[in-house]
Amino acid sequence: MTAALVLLLASGVATAQDLLIRNATVHTASARGTLQATDVLVKDGRIAAIGTGLAAGNAPVVDAQGKPxxxxxxxxxxxxxxxxxxxxxxxxxxxxxxxANAADMQVRPEFDVTLAYNPESVLVPVARVEGIGWTMLGAGTRAGGSIIGGQGGVVRFDGSLDAIGPRALFVTLGGDGANLSGNSRAAQWMLLDQLIDEVRGRIPADSKFALLTPAGRSTLATYFGGGGRVLVRIQRAADITRLLRWARQRNVQIALVGAVEGWKVAPQIAAAGVPVFVDALAGLPADFDQIGATLENAARLHAAGVRVSFSQAGDASHNARKIRQLAGNAVANGLPWEAGLAGLTSVPASSLGVGTQMGSIAIGQRADLVLWTGDPLDVGHVASQVWMDGRAIPMRSRQTELRDRYLHRDNGLPRAYPDSSR
Structure with missing residues (x-):
């Protein structure tokens, strides 16, 4: 990667480009499905045409040789x-x-984690060379916080500083949030209803019982009036049922994160039109909220009509590449292949409010594309080229540089010395 390109990517000012990808197996992640031996034309960083025999004009041409x-x-x-x-x-x-404790708890939904985003993080190219082009930044919870972690947003791995699309509010309920609500999941509903009372003016802002700042009230008014997505980390079927009822009664637009026991109440989730972000490797109970864990969770949810996407538990940031394994594992356990791909593309894009810009190969969408050596849901295959806004991204990261430094061929130099002849 040249120094100039590094600076362009880091500053987010790299220009969009024209491109023609010829003879690809195009998985559109849209109603058009998969198109064989198809061309994709990119103009000014947007998809301009999809078909066969497209004219390149002055755009560079890439022969996909039938690859996905x-x-x-x-x-x-x-x-x-x-x-x-x-x-x-x-x-x-x-x-x-x-x-420091529940008595001192302050609820700060106005906290926006995207304001700390660093596009020059070494984790960005590590994920990008694996075909990952974007993520939802999540606001987490910890001791001294509350069940409401704050706001997050979608960031693209194109070097841009700012998040795109609407913000989402992050909430943790059930056993995972009990230590943030007086060590009782019952208290979570009490706290949520108090917050609604504060937002709607039933508790004065200067009350000694108030939990919100004026900015917090304004922020929650957006989400507790149906105007923004609330992502709720929750696992147990009974808690999910109660959440669905609560959200319907209070006009809150939710999505479920985790939902290990979601399959038990899949028809109710589908009827509510709630998307779910599952960890498809959660096949064994990790705690008492996950007694009903099964590797068929994604397949059963999809069969009931739920929009299914994926997100990892644990160290998702340093292992973002493994999300393809989640989708592939769900397919191996009954989820249709096209639904597995949609769970990594169009479903999260539409669920998080950026579906008009990305998440599918369709005319007008950003040309954020990946050419694969084979089945993208099979970890035996890799991304051979990634494009962001039609720009070819150098397929290098800190990890590949370390690999090349320490695994070079015997060149007569001490280990870790690169071979300058290559």
Whole structure:
């Protein structure tokens, strides 16, 4: 990667480009499905035409040789760019803690984690060379915080500083949030209803019982009136049922994250039109909220009519590439292949409010594309080229540079010395 290109990517000012990808197996992640031996024409960074025998004009041409072409994939809900090294607190910006105990709890939904995003994070190219083009930055929870973590947003891995699309509010309920609500999941509903009372003026702003700042009230008014997506980390079927009822009664637009026992109440989730971000590798109970864990969760949810996407539990930021394994695992356990691909492309894009810009190969969409060596849901295959706005992204990262440095052929030099002849 040249120094100039590095600076362009980092500053987000790299220009969109024209491109013709010829003779690809185009997985559109749209109603058009998969198109064989098809061309995709890009003009000014947007998809201009999809068909056969398209004229390139002055655009560079790439012969895909029949290989799969997909939209750039969703990396899940991660901390990429707001967490560099989890063990070094100065590089972790995804959580807010202002109170030492429940009595001092302050609820700050106005906290927006996207304001800490660093597009020059080394995690960005590590994910991007694996075909991951974007992620939802999540606001996490920790001791001294509340069940409401704050706001996150979608960032593209094109070097841009700012998030795109609407913000989402992050909430943790059930056993995962019990230590943030007086060690009782019952208290979570009490707290949520109090917040609604505050937003709607039934509790004065100067009350000694008030939990919100004026900015917090304004922020929650957006989400507790049906105007923004609330992503709720929740696992147990009974808690999910209660959440669906609560959201319907209070006009809150939700999505479920985790939902390990979601399959048990899949018809209710589908009827509510609620999307779900599942960890398709959660096949065994990790705690008492996940007794009903099954590898068929995604397949059963999809069969009931639920829009299914994917997100990893644990260290998703440093292992974003594994999200393809989640989707492939779901397919191996009954999810249709096209639904597995949609769960990494069009479903999260539409669920998170950016579906008009990305998530499918369609005319007018951003040309964020990936050419694969084979089946993109099979980890035995890799991304051979990634484009962002039609720009070919150098297929290098800190990891590939370390690989090349330490695994060079025997060239008569000490280990770790690169061969300048290559």
């Amino acid at each position: 072409l997909t939209p750039a994939m969703f990396g899940g809900i991660t901390d990429i760019g707001v967490e560099e090294i989890s063990g070094e607190s100065a590089t972790v910006d995804n959580t807010l803690a202002l109170g």
